[in-house]
Amino acid sequence: MSRALGPKPSMWHPSAAGGWLVLAVCWGPVGCLAMVWGAAHVAAWLSGGRVMGFGSDFALAVLHGRFERAWPDTPTSLVTAVLIAGGLGLAVAGHHLWRRIEQHRTWPGDPIAALARSTRLVSLQRPQVAAKAVQLRRSLRGRRPERLAPEEIGLLLGHLQQRARRTGPAVYASWEDTLVAFMAPRSGKTTALSIPYVLSAPGAVIATSNKADLWAATAELRRETGGRVWLFDPQHITYQPQGWWWNPLAGLFTVEDAHRLAGHFVLTVDDPNKKDLWGPAAQDLLCALFLAAATSGRSLHEVAGWLDEPAIPTPIELLQTAGFPLMASSLRGTQNGAVETRDGIYQTARTAAKCLRDQEILAWVTPQDGLPAFDPATFVHPGAGQSGTLYLLSKSRSAAAPLIAALTDTVMRAAEHQAEQAGGRLDPPLVVVLDEAANICRIADLPELYSHLGSRGIIPVTILQSYEQGVTVWGEPGMAALWGAATRKLIGAGTDSPRLARDLATLTGQHDVPIRSLTYTDGRASEQLSLRRQDILEPAAIRALPPGTALLLATGGTPALLTLRPWYTTPHADQITQAITTAENAITKAARTHFGNNKVIDFTKDFPDL
Template sequence: MSRALGPRPSLWHTGAMGGWLVLAACWAPAGGLWVVWVAAKIAAMLAGGTVLPFGAGFALALGRGAWPGTPTFLVLVVLAVLVAGLGALVWTVWRYVAERLPRPDDPIAALAHNPGIEVLKHAQAAGKAVELRRSLKGTDPLRLGPGEVGLLLGELQRPGRPGKGTALYASWEDTLVAFMAPRSGKTTALSIPYVLSAPGAVIATSNKADLWAATARLRQEAGGRVWLFDPQHITYQPQGWWWNPLSGLATVEDAHRLAGHFVLTVDDPQKKDLWGPAAQDLLCALFLAAATSGRSLRHVAAWLDEPAVPTPIELLHHAGFTLMASSLKGTQNGAVETRDGIYQTARTAAKCLRDQDILSWVTPGDALPAFSPAEFTAGTRPGTLYLLSKSRSAAAPLIAALTDTVMRAAEHHAERSGGRLDPPLVVCLDEAANICRIADLPELYSHLGSRGIVPVTILQSYEQGVTVWGEPGMAALWGAATRKLIGAGTDSPRLARDLATLIGQHDVPTRSLTHADGRTSEQISLRRQDILEPAAIRALPPGTALLLATGGRPALLGLCPWYAGPRAGRIAESITLAEAAITEGARRADATWPEVAE
């Protein structure tokens, strides 16, 4: 019978029934007799008796001593055990084969043959790593560990082969974007493994403590320094350093870029805010005035509260930025309603500067060491920079600014080191749309990979990216990402439909039955249908993801969470110790509040 979708015809109503009855009539007696002979043979061996040879003589002697010296009861017991064992064996084999035979419309089988992803397998990816990294020249690619090969995307699912499949890797010149709903494995299968497997420096953003808890201790044990930016006390760890966003800011372009990180946090879903660009120009002028005069962000916050203060204008004139000074003077001398609207928008964008806990991380104090992006990217020991914030309304603009500054420092270092960073810099941007909005990230994607900077942007949905970068920007990010992962919980109908189109169609055999004159005839036809329909894409089980790789057809992967890997025990221990440190830190923080302590 052909494997096809549709109802199967009953054997009683097809012409094949007669043939099967003839076969059964011919072979069933012989098979049953052989089973009885085997049972008698086994019983004879146990009892020390004998049994006649298998054949017609044994069949004729069944009723009058075919197994002399062997108790008939023992033969019957062995026969029952043998029949039960053969039945169980046949049933087990049948179930094993049936479970591994793909359905005619099985998407795993349709996507399994994919020559375009051969370059992602270990051997090819290892060869690419040796080619891209100067420090690996002359190394046998087959001797490279998984962390040197690239970032593990997942394991290719094969039809009828549950469990581990072929591991696929992103190379050190790839750029990644992932769409994964909460609780679908974005931290356990992407962020944590990527931070731990990175051979060089790492930037990791998150709105929770789990990523830091699982990886910080192990990264520090590997020899690198851990830098934790946690102004909202998510981990309850003491502040150990500070960073000056105004350091090295000497051009209008740099100041305008820094101001853009602040303005991008202002809610404006329709991109119709007339005050946004003007507020960015205002912040640009104030940042430049503070940076060129040795002042800090505290002075910027104070200037925002006094729309008519002439100090920043004088400082810009003194530093030689006369055009910026003239622009700022024009803003201050404009119509009161216009000026107030611009300043209020700027104050909203820079509201994190009103929080003393946040401000202490970006202004000097308490003799804490200053973080240097240039030293971080050029250091011989790979450091790890954790940037934590609970929401967009808090320290998000500073996280975006620090991430952007480190990436630009890494790019500058790459240009002075032959064009590529070695080892590469991994930038894992979890919750990128909420706490790390970089306005030109889609444009950066087009060249970061060629500099040895591997960005991994993790979003909850395609629409979440549209709210940050708009339709053209999100389309540019999608197009520039060489590796795209779509995990479980894709609730966007638009994305699901587009993915169904990109995945393509296949021919599925379909069975139809015709009943006439007491007989059933069967016809098999081919039906063209989507390999994965939008509803099936939305219903992808947790732990799986679709991979869209440049130059290859889509593939269905099984993700590789940290708790299924070889370092699960050490990571679990690290989490336990970090949670204990968080608990102790929270208790110390509570003790500082009298009403809580009581």
């Protein structure tokens, strides 16, 4: 919030035209005569001549054309050339000076100027964030903050906009912040957030996406840092061969862990009525089946089979043997309930676990001969996987999304356990970039996790297309909790939610704007300047934020407008471009092989019925 002490008429105001005219008439001729006299002095110095003293005699001599008297022994042509050159030089200098003045000038109601007045964002600038990084990370103790590399101190949010055409200092998120971003497609969320954050992370990274662009731009460069790249791509988005597998049932020996795993599946059910009616019971059913399989050394293959046989007693017997009589009793009650109820529960569970019907997806979460198993604890352990990168790709939530959510959640919990063993904080921190989080990485209690992940050295970056998209996943209370727990909020271009735009306008605050009014009375005109209180950013202005710009809301700070920094403006742009080219060639070659020995599909010939 800013408040002016009073309206200040501008020196360029139209009412000041008369004064400027008087000054021009009085001092214009004097200035022109001074330029002629200065040019004559320069010409006299070059030719060895002389020049009369500046005054009325010099002016009369010039006006009457008696140049030999005004500058004796000095060629008039030389004086003219110097005068023209000097005039051009002054014109160029004046033009540049005017542009500099224009860059620093503001107009009444300029939101950038109003937001730039605040000094409460100093804590987000490099010196302060670097000092905090030294305090938070044990590996940086004893180092001077000013000598830290940008990627060591935090995640770059952007550059403050101080004027309409001027970029201010960079601001960062520290290694204890949690981020949430609302950005529409093609507004810079991948180029300015996902790719730079993956490349600048000092430790392990989890990155989710529904496209290959994030992997293509960063995988090879991350591999060059010495860490292993793990690519989870069961839907062949990159067409790269499977190089590993992960067992979701590994280490699952408690009801709580099994219930948490089941929740990732149920959250992907598309039908809200079915999810609300049968969802809790379907989650309990999957919990029992997962626990029975995990404690008996079985895999998800058996779980998929048990879902097709509602009356099979095998999982009940396995739960009894493993020491879970209450879970066995619960499963028996589900199987022995009314047929309509039992079928509704089992059908909802089958819908939630439909990814287990896809053999290509199932191959990534069941034992595969010759392929290593992914171990989340090793991945987050400093020294073993500190620069590893885990890419999790899926085209939609109807496919491998529950497995992506489960693997992300498992790695974050492993990171929490590692942090607890290391004194409470993970060093180097784990960066979790959840692009398309509402579609392919639905973690039910993510809003609650946001309240403490930052204090553990786990930095989540949840990128959503809109506020309403988050509401569809976590509900109104959950989304409000996520919004409140995020310490850094970025709102980019394409915010079409009227509700969010109005709320942001309120949070941004108001300022005083000078208003000029004219009154005509008895043939006379009078002018008044008054103050009007108005929003710094109106909802329409927030919706119309241009691509590459974002509104920042930081805990404990005032709102600010940022200029984002996409990867192609960084010093590593050439390396990233080369990595993208190499990856795209690899995808093209692998795709042709996948579709049959470089055969190009001709829809007219191959599918005449279409």
